[in-house]
Every structure is written in C-alpha cells, then in structure tokens.
Amino acid sequence: KNSRSASLVCFVKVPTKVFEKLTSISTTTMAPHPQAVSGFAASTSTSSMSSLDYARNLKLPSREEMLRRDAKVYDFWNRNEEVLEKAWGEWNEKEAANLPTLDGSIINPKLRAAVEAAWKDPTPENEHAIKNLWEEVAPGVWAVQFLDLKQLHKLRRWFDTTAEA
Structure with a gap:
C-alpha cells in the first residue's frame, strides 16, 4: 500500500497597495521577470529565458515561511503572478499530450x-x-x-x- 502525505496551503490575493500598507514592505527589493511586466509578450527578446525556465529558477519561500504565512510569501506570489501564469501556459502546451x-x-x-x-x-x-x-x-x-x-x-x-x- 502506497502511503501518501500532503499539505494544503491556501493563499489569499490582496491588492498590492493594501498589502504594502499592511506590511510596510518595500516593493523595490525584488524586480519581476521582464516577461511578467505588462506589455511584454512571452516571446519578447528582452530575455533569453522562457517564462517556464525563469519560473523553475525562482527561489521559493521556505516551507516554514509558508506555514507561518510570512509576508515574504504573499510578496513572492504577487510579484511573480504573471510570469507564473505564463510559465503554466508554456508547461501545459508542452505536456498536454502526456497528461x-x-x-x-x-x-x-x-x-x-x-x-x-x-x-x-x-x-x-x-x-x-x-x-x-x-x-x-x-x-x-x-x-x-x-x-x-x-x-x-x-x-x-x-x-x-x-x-x-
């Protein structure tokens, strides 16, 4: 019998301005990937890395930070939302036939x-x-x-x- 364990972590999306006021975290410490900025297409020449490759190389918040619901976790998801969505789309296109x-x-x-x-x-x-x-x-x-x-x-x-x- 294969035993499996899983954790469920839920995130709540808070508007950036509200989040900044609540946490007083500087929004300039982590720049988003160029492809995550509005107006850049996934195939833009401003980066040699695809959104999928970029997303795979992101440094995730630690498990402990996630469990503590540390402000860094919310900041991570808010800053990388667009590139992660694009990466998910790229991955889905590549893997659709195998799923x-x-x-x-x-x-x-x-x-x-x-x-x-x-x-x-x-x-x-x-x-x-x-x-x-x-x-x-x-x-x-x-x-x-x-x-x-x-x-x-x-x-x-x-x-x-x-x-x-």
Missing part, C-alpha cells in the same frame, strides 16, 4: 448519473436520487463518494506530473 484527461469519468458513476439526470430533468425524484447518495456521518456532516476509485489513478498521475513541473 491524462480529467473529465467526468473521474466522478463516481452513480453520482455523475444522478446529477446528469437532475440537470436534464430537475424533478423532485431526480433531486432525491442525488440526496440518497449522501450519508449523514455526524449531525450536520454529510459525506458522499465523490471520485470513482477505479479512475483515481488518472488524478494521481496528473498531480504527480504537475508537482514535478
């Missing part, structure tokens, strides 16, 4: 069929069919088998491939 297709087939077939039926014909019976798939596991806490366990390998492969990007 598994994530579509409705990864959803539990019973849940998928019940939802599709309710969309086509929103009758109380069809809505009740969806409700019957949910189980109250504690007062006010409901659970459903959301993913098709036979298709979970597709999602794992997609996550593994993107994590190695």
